[in-house]
Amino acid sequence: MKIVALAGGVGGAKLAHGLAQILPPEDLTIIVNTGDDFEHLGLYISPDLDTVCYTLAGLANPDTGWGRVNETWNAIANIEKLGGPNWFRLGDQDIATHIERTRRLKEGQSLSQITRDFCKAWGVRHTVLPMSDQPVRTIVETDEGDLPFQEYFVHRRCQPRVKGFRFDGVDSAEPTAGAREAIQSADAIIICPSNPWVSIDPILRVLFPNSYPLTPIIAISPIIGGQTVKGPAAKMFAELGINPSALAVAEHYENFLTGIVVDSVDSELAKQIRIPTLVTDTLMKSNADRARLAQETLHFIGNLP
Numbered sequence: 643m644k645i646v647a648l649a650g651g652v653g654g655a656k657l658a659h660g661l662a663q664i665l666p667p668e669d670l671t672i673i674v675n676t677g678d679d680f681e682h683l684g685l686y687i688s689p690d691l692d693t694v695c696y697t698l699a700g701l702a703n704p705d706t707g708w709g710r711v712n713e714t715w716n717a718i719a720n721i722e723k724l725g726g727p728n729w730f731r732l733g734d735q736d737i738a739t740h741i742e743r744t745r746r747l748k749e750g751q752s753l754s755q756i757t758r759d760f761c762k763a764w765g766v767r768h769t770v771l772p773m774s775d776q777p778v779r780t781i782v783e784t785d786e787g788d789l790p791f792q793e794y795f796v797h798r799r800c801q802p803r804v805k806g807f808r809f810d811g812v813d814s815a816e817p818t819a820g821a822r823e824a825i826q827s828a829d830a831i832i833i834c835p836s837n838p839w840v841s842i843d844p845i846l847r848v849l850f851p852n853s854y855p856l857t858p859i860i861a862i863s864p865i866i867g868g869q870t871v872k873g874p875a876a877k878m879f880a881e882l883g884i885n886p887s888a889l890a891v892a893e894h895y896e897n898f899l900t901g902i903v904v905d906s907v908d909s910e911l912a913k914q915i916r917i918p919t920l921v922t923d924t925l926m927k928s929n930a931d932r933a934r935l936a937q938e939t940l941h942f943i944g945n946l947p
């Protein structure tokens with residue numbers, strides 16, 4: 643079965659890794675959000691792309707889900723000593739990724755080419771594509787004004803109240819080379835359990851600006867029992883006046899979604915969802931959990947009416 647997976651950072655990376663444990667490299671393309679990308683300390687940082695690649699490569703920090711395992715923090719500690727900004731934590735190994743990526747971008751290479759080369763160096767065999775080689779920047783519209791995503795997410799710790807979102811550049815951003823072909827030949831598109839507002843919506847806007855493909859599209863809810871595993875998705879739903887739940891996720895994607903996977907704790911709620919629904923354990927604590935959820939999702943897709 644050929645699959646295209648759409649992923650943000652931590653939640654997306656876990657399911658992408660589950661799929662990669664099952665599917666051969668030629669059958670899985672992971673398209674990753676770049677709306678969170680930003681420049682910091684003169685470096686081009688692509689947090690979701692790095693989280694997905696590090697996770698697939700077995701290099702991710704298992705405690706945080708982002709950053710590198712066995713990381714050291716000398717560079718950022720010294721930047722702090724010099725009075726530089728320290729609100730965005732960058733480990734030493736991670737910084738090497740950003741330095742080399744920035745150097746290559748300045749030489750004129752594309753983000754997708756650089757990602758392909760990095761994946762090769764890290765031993766990642768499945769295809770990982772940034773959603774676009776052109777910049778798209780997620781802006782969080784809050785009661786304290788418009789904030790670039792990392793300013794809201796990391797610097798302000800998601801405290802300002804959300805009023806809406808904007809994806810600057812999205813109308814002129816083209817999907818990366820290979821993304822359209824992967825979608826055309828896919829048997830299904832899987833929306834990983836990532837933040838619908840800021841991780842998945844930007845990808846959908848770039849890939850499907852006018853209409854959705856006829857390919858089945860299946861989502862895994864990132865909301866379990868009304869809460870997120872991590873991050874502000876539930877808070878965002880609530881601040882926008884929507885009760886955060888797996889049902890709200892289904893409704894968020896209702897114009898195009900074929901089926902949804904929700905957690906066992908939401909089995910009662912699942913009865914209110916009007917599209918085919920798989921109820922199973924969706925909390926991925928181990929590599930085995932990731933593979934099992936990926937396998938069950940593929941099985942669910944195979945049995946869709």
Ligand code: GDP
Pocket residue numbers: 649650651652653654655656690693835836837841862863864865866869870871872873874875876924925926927
């Ligand atoms: P970010 O860019 O790092 O915030 O990552 P994502 O958007 O990919 O992931 C954030 C979302 O992933 C949150 O809404 C979490 O609730 C969800 N998430 C994280 N881990 C899991 C998990 O094991 N299972 C499910 N169902 N959702 C998860």
